[in-house]
Amino acid sequence: MLTVDKLTAGYVADIDILHDVSLDVPEGQIVAVIGPNGAGKSTLLRAICGFLPLKQGDVHYHDQRLTGLPSSHMVNLGISYLPQERTVFPALSVERNLRLGGWAMRRDKARLQQALERVYGQFPLLFERRKSKAGDLSGGMQKMLEVARGLVSEPKLLVVDEPSVGLAPIVAKEIYTILHQLREQHLTILLVDQNVREAVALADHIYVLELGRNSVDGSRQAFETNLHAMIRDWLQI
Ligand SMILES: Nc1ncnc2c1ncn2[C@@H]1O[C@H](COP(=O)(O)OP(=O)(O)OP(=O)(O)O)[C@@H](O)[C@H]1O
Numbered sequence: 001m002l003t004v005d006k007l008t009a010g011y012v013a014d015i016d017i018l019h020d021v022s023l024d025v026p027e028g029q030i031v032a033v034i035g036p037n038g039a040g041k042s043t044l045l046r047a048i049c050g051f052l053p054l055k056q057g058d059v060h061y062h063d064q065r066l067t068g069l070p071s072s073h074m075v076n077l078g079i080s081y082l083p084q085e086r087t088v089f090p091a092l093s094v095e096r097n098l099r100l101g102g103w104a105m106r107r108d109k110a111r112l113q114q115a116l117e118r119v120y121g122q123f124p125l126l127f128e129r130r131k132s133k134a135g136d137l138s139g140g141m142q143k144m145l146e147v148a149r150g151l152v153s154e155p156k157l158l159v160v161d162e163p164s165v166g167l168a169p170i171v172a173k174e175i176y177t178i179l180h181q182l183r184e185q186h187l188t189i190l191l192v193d194q195n196v197r198e199a200v201a202l203a204d205h206i207y208v209l210e211l212g213r214n215s216v217d218g219s220r221q222a223f224e225t226n227l228h229a230m231i232r233d234w235l236q237i
Pocket residue numbers: 011017035036037038039040041042043044194
């Protein structure tokens with residue numbers, strides 16, 4: 001569904017952060033990218049989603065070349081990107097935030113209403129707080145709102161960067177429960193995560209990025225068997 005082929009990118013002209021990175025995200029699967037701090041995981045998602053120009057390589061989504069397309073096109077193609085940074089509009093209500101997620105369908109009021117009802121069905125806590133200002137929600141609920149807002153547009157591919165960063169472990173657990181539910185619904189997800197254990201538990205296939213390059217990749221089963229050795233390697237203990 002999504003193919004990244006030998007992608008090279010960086011923030012300034014003469015320094016590359018990613019070098020020849022390749023990966024495949026098959027339809028209906030969850031693919032996780034893990035790796036040490038600064039490996040370039042967030043940079044990879046930014047480059048895939050059009051927020052950072054590629055210096056070399058290609059990104060294809062089905063038969064469409066994404067390379068060079070502006071990030072604003074992604075939602076029309078069925079791709080929803082949830083960056084690591086907080087992106088809720090704190091002064092707007094939960095419902096107004098969700099409606100912004102359905103911006104592309106704003107002229108079709110019945111469809112937007114249906115999409116909201118579907119999302120409220122998945123996130124009953126957000127329905128209860130629909131009139132609250134998003135800024136009054138806890139950090140965990142704000143992240144939940146971001147995920148829900150990303151789903152209003154009925155994406156085919158969800159690109160998620162570090163969904164649990166900054167959240168207390170018990171709250172992070174709720175976010176992973178939501179991602180597991182999305183997996184049951186066969187949504188295709190590309191996930192970047194520092195939480196190796198959760199990422200491996202969730203993903204069908206895992207890629208390790210080190211110093212901006214592909215390291216190993218393999219199935220969840222292979223990683224579960226090797227997880228301890230891998231974490232020891234990273235921590236160098
Ligand atoms: N906006 C930016 N401008 C310039 N350099 C950046 C920018 N964002 C990240 N970098 C640099 O790119 C490199 C990779 O960072 P990136 O955030 O992609 O790594 P990461 O694997 O996601 O790590 P982390 O898990 O710590 O976020 C780092 O050296 C970082 O300093």
